[in-house]
Amino acid sequence: MTTLARLLPKLRPASGASSSYFQRCLSSSSAAASQSESQIPSHPLFFSANLTRRDPKDRNLQWVFLGCPGVGKGTYASRLCNLLGVPHIATGDLVRDELSSAGALSAQLKEIVNQGKLVSDEIILSLLWKRLEGGQDKGQSGFILDGFPRTIKQAEILEGMIDIDLVVNLKLPEDILIEKCLGRRLCSQCGKNFNIASINVKGENGNPAMSMAPLLPPENCMSKLITRTDDTEEVVRERLRIYNDKTQPVEDFYRRRGKLLEFNLPGGIPESWPKLLQVLDLDDYEDKQSAATA
Numbered sequence: 001m002t003t004l005a006r007l008l009p010k011l012r013p014a015s016g017a018s019s020s021y022f023q024r025c026l027s028s029s030s031a032a033a034s035q036s037e038s039q040i041p042s043h044p045l046f047f048s049a050n051l052t053r054r055d056p057k058d059r060n061l062q063w064v065f066l067g068c069p070g071v072g073k074g075t076y077a078s079r080l081c082n083l084l085g086v087p088h089i090a091t092g093d094l095v096r097d098e099l100s101s102a103g104a105l106s107a108q109l110k111e112i113v114n115q116g117k118l119v120s121d122e123i124i125l126s127l128l129w130k131r132l133e134g135g136q137d138k139g140q141s142g143f144i145l146d147g148f149p150r151t152i153k154q155a156e157i158l159e160g161m162i163d164i165d166l167v168v169n170l171k172l173p174e175d176i177l178i179e180k181c182l183g184r185r186l187c188s189q190c191g192k193n194f195n196i197a198s199i200n201v202k203g204e205n206g207n208p209a210m211s212m213a214p215l216l217p218p219e220n221c222m223s224k225l226i227t228r229t230d231d232t233e234e235v236v237r238e239r240l241r242i243y244n245d246k247t248q249p250v251e252d253f254y255r256r257r258g259k260l261l262e263f264n265l266p267g268g269i270p271e272s273w274p275k276l277l278q279v280l281d282l283d284d285y286e287d288k289q290s291a292a293t294a
């Protein structure tokens with residue numbers, strides 16, 4: 001944490017943030033975290049006010065991607081990161097990386113994971129901070145966070161640490177999400193993931209029509225497909241319920257600050273990707289990039 005003060009100016013911290021703030025958050029109860037929330041000023045509507053008017057190269061992108069399990073959040077986040085040249089930071093990867101390293105937290109983390117316990121906010125935040133700091137040292141600017149913050153406590157602490165510009169909330173209707181999750185298959189031989197769900201919903205009751213092509217395996221995987229034991233309708237519904245309970249307050253938190261961009265996916269990647277670029281005002285950007293590399 002000693003380098004935090006040096007780091008913060010580059011990371012465009014939230015006003016009032018300091019290393020003592022970070023340490024207080026890490027060691028404090030959620031009560032102290034929510035108390036400090038009231039001291040964090042809310043921001044004007046970053047997104048429409050100035051973010052969309054600037055060339056992405058001039059933006060210091062500090063974005064968060066939210067979305068239910070199965071919505072494809074990781075796919076869209078990593079595509080955008082490739083396009084914009086910013087790191088895709090998924091907290092699941094941070095935990096896995098730390099587990100396979102000889103880092104200071106590794107032993108502690110192994111014990112927690114082996115006991116089947118949840119990794120605490122404190123540990124996740126330490127890993128995240130270490131990752132951001134390492135990125136700064138390598139000259140990276142900006143990031144897209146995927147899978148964080150998951151809870152209101154995490155959102156409050158993050159808001160005190162760093163100025164998040166934009167939170168993109170990817171959404172799909174629940175029945176489509178469930179169908180997609182139930183279509184997931186894993187090849188028992190090569191370990192690749194596929195999806196046999198072919199979504200074809202007619203537009204009715206004011207809802208638009210939606211189709212999503214399956215992601216079918218090559219022929220040699222076909223006979224080796226297995227379904228994960230926890231991809232049953234009951235488990236998927238419960239997973240969504242838990243996600244919604246925890247994430248709705250996070251959405252409200254960013255909505256109040258004018259940072260939340262709701263994006264209803266209009267279909268699979270071929271339909272959704274161009275629309276997503278459009279709402280982010282990046283549609284020209286992709287053309288320019290491909291022209292530059294052509």
Ligand SMILES: [Zn+2]
Binds near residue numbers: 188189224
């Ligand atoms: Zn296979």
